[in-house]
Amino acid sequence: MKIPIRIIISIITALLxxxxxxxxxxxxxxxxxxxxxxxxxxTLYLIIxxxxxxxxxxxxxxxxxxxxxxxxxxxxxxxxxxEAQINYIFNRMxxxxxxxxxxxxxxxxxxxxxxxxxxxxxxxIDKNGFVSQINEAALSLISLPVLTHINQLKKIDNSxxxxxxxxxxGVTRKITLNTLxxxxxxxxESASIVINGNELKILAIxxxxxxxxxxxxxxxxxxxxxxxxxxxxxxSPITSLSERLLNKSDINDPSRQSLEVINHTGSQLxxxxxxxxxxxxxxxxxxxxxxxxxxxxxxxxxxxxTTNLPIKFILNVEPIDLMIYADKNLIARIVLNLLKxxxxxxxxxKEPYIKIDxxxxxxxxxxxxxxxxxxxIPEEIAKQIFIPFFTTKANGSGIGLxxxxxxxxxxxxxxxxxxxNQNETRFSMIFR
Numbered sequence: 001m002k003i004p005i006r007i008i009i010s011i012i013t014a015l016l017x018x019x020x021x022x023x024x025x026x027x028x029x030x031x032x033x034x035x036x037x038x039x040x041x042x043t044l045y046l047i048i049x050x051x052x053x054x055x056x057x058x059x060x061x062x063x064x065x066x067x068x069x070x071x072x073x074x075x076x077x078x079x080x081x082x083e084a085q086i087n088y089i090f091n092r093m094x095x096x097x098x099x100x101x102x103x104x105x106x107x108x109x110x111x112x113x114x115x116x117x118x119x120x121x122x123x124x125i126d127k128n129g130f131v132s133q134i135n136e137a138a139l140s141l142i143s144l145p146v147l148t149h150i151n152q153l154k155k156i157d158n159s160x161x162x163x164x165x166x167x168x169x170g171v172t173r174k175i176t177l178n179t180l181x182x183x184x185x186x187x188x189e190s191a192s193i194v195i196n197g198n199e200l201k202i203l204a205i206x207x208x209x210x211x212x213x214x215x216x217x218x219x220x221x222x223x224x225x226x227x228x229x230x231x232x233x234x235x236s237p238i239t240s241l242s243e244r245l246l247n248k249s250d251i252n253d254p255s256r257q258s259l260e261v262i263n264h265t266g267s268q269l270x271x272x273x274x275x276x277x278x279x280x281x282x283x284x285x286x287x288x289x290x291x292x293x294x295x296x297x298x299x300x301x302x303x304x305x306t307t308n309l310p311i312k313f314i315l316n317v318e319p320i321d322l323m324i325y326a327d328k329n330l331i332a333r334i335v336l337n338l339l340k341x342x343x344x345x346x347x348x349x350k351e352p353y354i355k356i357d358x359x360x361x362x363x364x365x366x367x368x369x370x371x372x373x374x375x376x377i378p379e380e381i382a383k384q385i386f387i388p389f390f391t392t393k394a395n396g397s398g399i400g401l402x403x404x405x406x407x408x409x410x411x412x413x414x415x416x417x418x419x420x421n422q423n424e425t426r427f428s429m430i431f432r
Contacts, residue, residue: 007050014043057090061097070098121205125150126198129165140363141186141205142177163188164203239267285327285410292324292358292368293317299332300356303339309346314355322358324366324431326411331429334404334415338370338427341400345374345425366431369418377420385417 017040024033057074064070072094074087115122121138125131129150139147142156153160156177163173167190177184189204242263293315300313324331339354346352357369377385386401405415411431418426 007047010043010047014040014047017043054086057086061090061094064094065097065101068101070094070101119206121203123147123203123205125164125201125203127201132200136363138203138205141184141207143184145362167201167203239263283330285330285407287325287327287411289323289325290328292322292366293320295328295331296335296356296358296368299335299339303336303343306340307343309343309352311343311346312351312353314353315358316356317358319360322360322366326431327407330407330410334407334429335368337400337404338429342370342372342374342425346372349374368429369426370428371424371426373424376422377417377425382417382420386415 017036020036021033021040024030024036060072064072074090076084076087076091079087115133115135116137118135119137121141122133122135123131123138124133131147131149134147139145142153142160144152144156147153150161150164153164157175160175160177163175167173167188169190169192172187172189174185174187177186184207187206191202191204193200193202296315296317300315304311304313342354346354351373353373355369355371357371358366360366386405401415408415408429408431413429413431416428416430418428420426
């Protein structure tokens with residue numbers, strides 16, 4: 001940018017006036033001294049005024065940046081060339097700063113969306129315990145609608161806040177929380193960072209219970225496949241051979257009865273093993289959208305016809321038009337299995353009831369709770385009810401709840417025993 005003529009003239013005038021003031025004072029020409037002094041003061045005033053005007057513009061620009069207001073615009077027409085150039089520079093600075101700010105905001109939105117999509121809970125707290133950032137996964141894991149200070153964690157567990165305060169970078173702690181949907185086993189790790197002189201602690205929270213649950217299911221599936229394969233390989237030849245010998249033996253042969261026992265036992269064992277193969281062969285869900293109220297009403301009606309007990313069935317669906325995207329046939333297997341188990345536990349209850357509550361929580365998860373006032377499930381049994389082949393029933397196979405949980409897993413959900421006490425037992429189907 002060229003130096004404008006008026007600035008050059010002002011500087012020359014100021015220097016010339018200062019020189020003439022000195023000469024006038026030396027020769028005692030006080031009239032000229034006064035005139036040149038006035039000219040010098042006026043020239044300096046004009047220079048300072050121009051400087052102050054530019055400072056005001058710069059101050060406006062800085063205030064706009066501080067307040068995130070970039071709507072101002074300095075005129076670039078109908079003014080002298082010097083002012084137009086200065087205003088152009090300020091407008092260009094405004095545009096650059098505005099674009100930079102927009103890019104920062106967009107990046108913050110981008111990272112915020114990514115943060116909310118990860119399954120790991122992230123909490124950022126300052127040295128005073130105030131939460132500066134938290135994602136949806138963290139709120140879900142700690143079962144709180146909002147978290148602004150770590151002292152609020154006392155609502156969940158008294159020791160939770162102390163663990164967070166004492167946690168040092170590189171150390172992993174495990175904590176079990178008692179929530180509405182049962183116990184949650186979480187791991188907490190921390191890292192520290194200093195931003196603008198403020199020391200921040202970043203907490204990473206993971207739900208290891210779901211990971212353990214998936215690993216446990218996978219292990220049982222692999223074990224079941226191996227066992228059924230080996231047993232079938234051993235039993236099939238025995239059954240086949242005994243059947244051939246039966247076909248060739250005389251009806252009055254004394255050994256025929258023994259062969260019949262061997263053949264019958266082998267056939268039963270094959271049938272028994274085939275039923276367990278269901279654990280490893282859950283079909284791929286063919287999902288569709290359907291009404292939960294209509295679906296659950298039909299399943300309740302079907303189950304009512306199978307029992308003579310005076311059971312009161314209660315169905316609550318909120319909202320009434322709650323829909324779900326799932327495989328209707330596979331979900332029906334779970335519902336019927338849970339209802340069947342509930343009915344069996346109510347055989348000695350005077351006023352038996354089964355209550356089904358279907359609703360959507362604040363995280364938009366669809367949850368179906370199955371509650372009944374049957375016999376309490378002992379704690380030692382409750383820990384094993386989802387293990388394949390575990391059963392306390394004389395004629396039970398022990399695969400119903402295991403298959404049900406696998407079906408829920410294929411629907412990106414889970415099946416849990418929420419609680420069981422003297423008053424009520426509740427199972428929850430949770431669709432994430």
